[in-house]
Amino acid sequence: MKKYDYIIAGGGMAGLxxxxxxxxxxxxxxSILILDRExxxxxxRTWCFWERGEGPYESILYRVWDRVEFxxxxxxxxxxxxxxxxxxxxxxxxxAFVQRHLAQFPNIEIRQAxxxxxxxxxxxxxxIADDEAxxxxxxxxxxxxxxxxKPERHNLLQHFKGWVIKTEKPCFDVTRxxxxxxxVAQHGxxxxxxxxxxxxxxxxxxxTLFNDKLLxxxxxxxxxxxxIAQHLDAGVYTISETEKGVIPMSDVPTQENPxxxxxxxxxxxxxxxxxxxYTFQRTQRYLRDxxxxxxxxxxPHRPKSFFRGRFLLYDSIMxxxxxxxxxxxxxxxxKLYERSAPAQVFKFLDEDTxxxxxxRVMNSMPKWPFTVALxxxxxxxxxx
Ligand SMILES: Cc1cc2nc3c(=O)[nH]c(=O)nc-3n(C[C@H](O)[C@H](O)[C@H](O)COP(=O)(O)OP(=O)(O)OC[C@H]3O[C@@H](n4cnc5c(N)ncnc54)[C@H](O)[C@@H]3O)c2cc1C
Numbered sequence: 189m190k191k192y193d194y195i196i197a198g199g200g201m202a203g204l205x206x207x208x209x210x211x212x213x214x215x216x217x218x219s220i221l222i223l224d225r226e227x228x229x230x231x232x233r234t235w236c237f238w239e240r241g242e243g244p245y246e247s248i249l250y251r252v253w254d255r256v257e258f259x260x261x262x263x264x265x266x267x268x269x270x271x272x273x274x275x276x277x278x279x280x281x282x283x284a285f286v287q288r289h290l291a292q293f294p295n296i297e298i299r300q301a302x303x304x305x306x307x308x309x310x311x312x313x314x315x316i317a318d319d320e321a322x323x324x325x326x327x328x329x330x331x332x333x334x335x336x337x338k339p340e341r342h343n344l345l346q347h348f349k350g351w352v353i354k355t356e357k358p359c360f361d362v363t364r365x366x367x368x369x370x371x372v373a374q375h376g377x378x379x380x381x382x383x384x385x386x387x388x389x390x391x392x393x394x395x396t397l398f399n400d401k402l403l404x405x406x407x408x409x410x411x412x413x414x415x416i417a418q419h420l421d422a423g424v425y426t427i428s429e430t431e432k433g434v435i436p437m438s439d440v441p442t443q444e445n446p447x448x449x450x451x452x453x454x455x456x457x458x459x460x461x462x463x464x465x466y467t468f469q470r471t472q473r474y475l476r477d478x479x480x481x482x483x484x485x486x487x488p489h490r491p492k493s494f495f496r497g498r499f500l501l502y503d504s505i506m507x508x509x510x511x512x513x514x515x516x517x518x519x520x521x522x523k524l525y526e527r528s529a530p531a532q533v534f535k536f537l538d539e540d541t542x543x544x545x546x547x548r549v550m551n552s553m554p555k556w557p558f559t560v561a562l563x564x565x566x567x568x569x570x571x572x
Contacts, residue, residue, distance in 0.1 A: 191323040192219045195315050197303045198330035199224035201235070201279075202454025202471050204286040206328055208244070209479040211293055219295050221324070223317050225302040228287070231280035233431060234392065235468040236384065238272045238534045244472065248285045251276040251386065256367035260522030266364065270531030274365060276384060277468075303331050308447035326449050326488050332456040336438040340568045342507035343400065344437040346465035349408035350382070350394030352429035355422045358388035370518035372415055378510055378517030381415050390428075393420070398437060398465075398510055398517065408432075435465040439504045444490070451478070451488050462503035464537055499539045502550065504565040505558060512564070514557035527552035 194210070196203045199222040207222055234250070253274045255266045290296045301317040306329055308314070313327030336343050366383040373379070378398040385391040395411045397403070416422050435455075442458030445451055453459065459474050460467040474490055482488040509515055524533055528549050535541050536549045550558065 189321050189323055191312070192221045193325050194218060194220045195313060195322060195324040195327045196220065196222045196330075197306060197315060197317075197327060198454070198456075199228055199298060200330060200454065201282070201468065202330040202457070202459070202475065203328065204228075204283065204290075205472055206453060206475050206479070207290055207296060208286050209475050211290065211296070213479050213483045215479070215483050216293065217295055220293075220297070221322065222290075222296070222298045223301050223303050223315070224298070225300065227300055228283040229280070231278055231429070233279045233433060234384075235277045235279070235282070236274065236382075237277075237466060237469045238269065238274050238538075239469065240271050240273075243275070245277055245282060245285065248277065248281045249275050250278045250281060251362075251365075251384070253363065253365050255364070257364050257369070258367060258522075258525055259369040259371050260525065261370070261516075261519045263522045263526040267367070267525060267530040269534065270529065272531055272534050274367065306332075306450060308449050313449035324449070326451060326482075328488070329450060329452050330454040330456050332452050334436060334440075334442055334456060334458070336436050336440040336442075338440045340571055341440045342438060342462070342504060342511050343440065344398055344507055344511055345400060345402070346396065346398050346435040346437050347402050348394050348396040348431075348433055349403075349405070349412065350392050350431045351412060351427045352386075352390065352392045352431075353416065353422065353425040354428050355389050355425045357423050359421050359423065360385035360388055360391045362387055368521060369415075369419065370521070371419060372411060374516065374518055376513055378521075379411075380518075380521075381412075381419075383420065391420075392429075392431070394431065400511070402434065405432075435467065436460055437462055437465050437507060439500060439507055453478075461537065462500070463506040466537070469538070496539065498543075498546070501565065502546065505550075505561045508561035508565050509557050512561070514561055515554050520553065523552060523554065524549070 196206055203222055207220060255269055256274050258267050303317045305316040306327055313324050315322045315327055362385045365385060369381045372381055380396055382394040383391050395408050439462045444457045454471050455467060459471045461470055477490045478488055510517060536546060
């Protein structure tokens with residue numbers, strides 16, 4: 189049976205990022221096998237995220253914006269993002285870039301295979317992929333499907349469908365992406381549209397919901413069509429690409445380290461920020477910490493601080509307000525960006541704030557619904 193230092197099950201965003209960081213660490217000579225059932229040669233998703241300064245994928249970013257538009261209830265216009273930039277990275281560019289980089293390392297093998305089983309043993313992590321048995325000191329797993337359905341916790345979904353549209357006449361201002369546009373019927377939910385312009389004729393328009401019920405394709409498309417007709421002076425357009433996705437927004441506890449030799453990463457590891465669904469940047473940060481710890485101590489566990497647990501409480505409160513419709517979501521996000529500097533909000537959502545800064549952001553929220561949510565979250569924790 190072939191044995192590797194590390195097997196990375198799933199060569200998507202987290203798996204490839206992990207391999208990329210390993211090659212930039214003292215562990216670059218370790219034998220690594222990356223398994224994915226797909227070739228990862230399609231543009232199957234696009235990541236957007238905010239970031240201060242330059243990141244590891246700066247050279248392959250598809251677009252970078254230094255301001256974003258917000259359309260809420262009482263706040264409409266450009267948000268000043270301070271020293272943050274809103275960045276867009278296409279899946280296909282990321283996969284190609286990392287795969288090209290990894291090809292320089294003879295100790296790294298990428299194999300197209302389906303992972304059928306992952307199991308811990310006293311000798312290491314055991315994997316069966318396409319009926320072949322493999323072993324590794326550690327198995328990093330991004331293929332594990334989470335079950336996030338504990339009734340005493342919050343289990344929302346961020347789900348969306350988007351089109352890249354091409355218009356005959358120029359109608360997009362490439363310097364003004366719309367990060368959240370709430371000018372769509374809310375139906376008691378949280379519903380908004382992103383518009384990410386690539387050039388004057390081309391943009392990705394994405395209709396997004398935070399709730400617990402997926403829509404039919406026809407329903408997403410009806411809202412997309414209505415938004416384009418009402419809020420974009422698009423005229424005649426064609427659809428050149430479609431993107432659809434579901435991201436968990438949940439505070440159900442997940443297991444990043446289910447056993448000694450198996451480490452879950454990416455969505456499987458619970459790296460998604462519960463209150464926003466943003467996963468890309470957190471995964472990058474968590475994996476850099478993990479690789480650093482692995483290089484220093486030989487153990488692939490991220491250092492975790494007890495005090496950072498407070499951010500999970502803030503996430504739960506936000507989810508509780510949304511799930512129980514305690515306050516209209518369009519107005520809640522408006523107050524968030526109206527009463528706090530957007531850069532401060534990004535810093536808070538990145539969990540980089542001090543307690544005092546967090547208090548100021550939370551204090552800008554409607555008091556009564558957030559207080560009721562806090563007590564409900566604490567009650568659920570006690571009964572859970
Ligand atoms: C359409 C879409 C858009 C998104 N946009 C954003 C965004 O803008 N910003 C953001 O922060 N987050 C975004 N996300 C959320 C998150 O960043 C992505 O889902 C991200 O790809 C998660 O990384 P991952 O490695 O955990 O999963 P994936 O990237 O999905 O990687 C998992 C890999 O495992 C492989 N796999 C699964 N099962 C098996 C098996 N049994 N055997 C072999 N291989 C297997 C899959 O083929 C896949 O390549 C988006 C998600 C989607 C779906």
